[in-house]
Structures are given as structure tokens and as C-alpha cells.
Amino acid sequence: MNWNLAKHIFLESNLHGFQLVFKTSLHLIERLLWIALIVASIYSVFNTWKGEWIRYKTKSIALFLETNYKSWGIIVPACTICTDFIDPKRVDDMIEKNYNKDCSIMNIGDIFPNFQANTTQGSIDFYDWLGDSWGILFSHPADFTPVCTTELARVAALVPEFERRDVKPIALSCDSVESHIGWIADIVSYGKLEDVSPFPFPIIDDEKRELAVKFQMLDKDEIGSKGLPLTCRAVFIIDSKKKMRAKILYPASTGRNFDEILRVVDSLQLTDKNKVATPVDWKKGEPCMVLPTVKSEEISSLFPNGVEVIKVPSGKEYLRKTQ
Numbered sequence: 001m002n003w004n005l006a007k008h009i010f011l012e013s014n015l016h017g018f019q020l021v022f023k024t025s026l027h028l029i030e031r032l033l034w035i036a037l038i039v040a041s042i043y044s045v046f047n048t049w050k051g052e053w054i055r056y057k058t059k060s061i062a063l064f065l066e067t068n069y070k071s072w073g074i075i076v077p078a079c080t081i082c083t084d085f086i087d088p089k090r091v092d093d094m095i096e097k098n099y100n101k102d103c104s105i106m107n108i109g110d111i112f113p114n115f116q117a118n119t120t121q122g123s124i125d126f127y128d129w130l131g132d133s134w135g136i137l138f139s140h141p142a143d144f145t146p147v148c149t150t151e152l153a154r155v156a157a158l159v160p161e162f163e164r165r166d167v168k169p170i171a172l173s174c175d176s177v178e179s180h181i182g183w184i185a186d187i188v189s190y191g192k193l194e195d196v197s198p199f200p201f202p203i204i205d206d207e208k209r210e211l212a213v214k215f216q217m218l219d220k221d222e223i224g225s226k227g228l229p230l231t232c233r234a235v236f237i238i239d240s241k242k243k244m245r246a247k248i249l250y251p252a253s254t255g256r257n258f259d260e261i262l263r264v265v266d267s268l269q270l271t272d273k274n275k276v277a278t279p280v281d282w283k284k285g286e287p288c289m290v291l292p293t294v295k296s297e298e299i300s301s302l303f304p305n306g307v308e309v310i311k312v313p314s315g316k317e318y319l320r321k322t323q
């Protein structure tokens, strides 16, 4: 008989047995804690004002557990799980996890990913919908909110300006198509857009927040009535090759300036065609700067209207203006 082998088998099987018992008891304890937590949560929900209980009611659940389950000696672990489960930090973690899951941070120059979505103009494949045009995807925290209503009314009024630049606007908010459609009536009325019919651009239904997560648009500080984070005011400018050319993020409290967004499009489209960059506060038609990469001998062929070199103390000739 091989005693060493026998000893080994004996120890091994005991270890497995022990592990099994240990694991099963842990599962049992875990189940009990969960039941306590669910009971406590239901209690808390019934006793609190409907709404943002995830944020504000951690304390009342903890208190409930303390008074009711102290004698069971589970208050400490229950509270640990409890805070794990409802701590506002969980919202952060959820965002963080989703951020790191399947998307790296999207940057200028990256190809904007395609997606399918239901919109107020039916379901779309984003790339097909864009065709060869440029696109502006802009997000909103929620339907029937004051700032967004003013923004969408402004974009609807600016649609001819977008068309002139071959740019298709598309909005997104974390509500359903039915909700969007109801909201459009308010936008039309607020913006006095009665003659703009049908509503000139689609609004994406992102009730499940899939796109909001995919495009990293969630705002940790903007928590909706369901206790979940809403989208910030994001703007993605996408060119005809589906490349993201600009990304602008605003908080929910600050409405965007769509003149500025059009100005960025003008600058992008102009600098794509010419070896120039647009200076501070530039507006379409104003002089712009010749790129530093343009050599002096190329100036006359590239800029037949002439270039003004602005003198600076360093003596370097890099401030070159052209009409």
C-alpha cells in the first residue's frame, strides 16, 4: 500500500468536503442577507417619497436594519451589502464599468461607430442614414425639460443652415419614441415652428441608455427620477468619411450655443479644403491663418490673394494672415 498516496487522497477529499460545506454555508448566509435586504428595501420604498431613494434613503434602510435585525447579529454585514448596493458611488461604478467594458475613449480622428436605433423617423442604421453627408449627433438629459426644449427648437429653426453645409442633425435622449413624439409638439409650439412640418430631424430613443454608455455620454451628476444617470449635452461632429472631427461636452445646466457649433463646422470644412487654420473668434468670411507647414515659396501658388505676415518681437514669421 502506498501510504503517501492514501494520505494525499484522504487530505484532498477532506479539503473538498470542507470547501463544499464552507461554500454552501456562505451561500445560505448570502441568501439570508439578501432576503433581509429586499425586505428592508421594500419597507424603505413604501416609506419614502417615490423618486430618488437610491441616493437619499441609504440611511433609512440602515436604520431599519439596525432596529429590526440587531438581535440576529447581521446588522454589520447587511449594512455592508446594503451600502454596496445602494451607495451613490454605485452609479459611478456602473459608469466606470461600462466605460471600460467595450469602448475605449473616442477621440478626434477616430471613426465614429455605426449603430442601429429607433427614432421619431423610424428605425435607422446610422451610417445608411448619414449617407455621404456630415452629421451632428447631440444628446439631451431628458424629454420635457426646459433647456433641451429651447435647444431642439433652435436646431429645428437652423435646419436650413445645416443643410447649406450638408450636415444632418440628429438628437438623442434617454426616453422612448412615444415620449419624444409628445415632446415634439411642445418644441414646435415653443419655437413657433408650426410651418416646419414634419419635424425636420430625428430624435433617437435611448431609453435603455445603450448608446449613452457606448458613446460615454453619461453624466455622473445628472441623476434622473429613476435614480440612474442621464446623458450630458454632448455634441459629436462627424464628417462624410464617418470620422469624428469634434466633440463638445456641456453639463445639463448649460444650454449649448448652436452658432458656435455651426462655426466649428465652417472652420472644419474650410480647413479641409485649404491649408489654413481659423483664429480666435473667427467667423465665416473673415481672414484666417496660413498653416505653419506651408513653405514661403508655396505661398504665391496656394494663396493668389496674398498673405500678410504680422511682425512679432521674436522675428519669426509664423503669423501669416490670408483672406
Ligand SMILES: *[C@@H]1O[C@H](CO)[C@@H](O)[C@H](O)[C@H]1NC(C)=O
Residues within 6 Å of the ligand: 116, 117, 118, 123
Ligand atoms: C426598436 O423597437 C423595437 C420594438 O419596440 C425593438 O424590438 C427593437 O429592439 C428596437 N431597436 C433598437 C435598435 O433599439
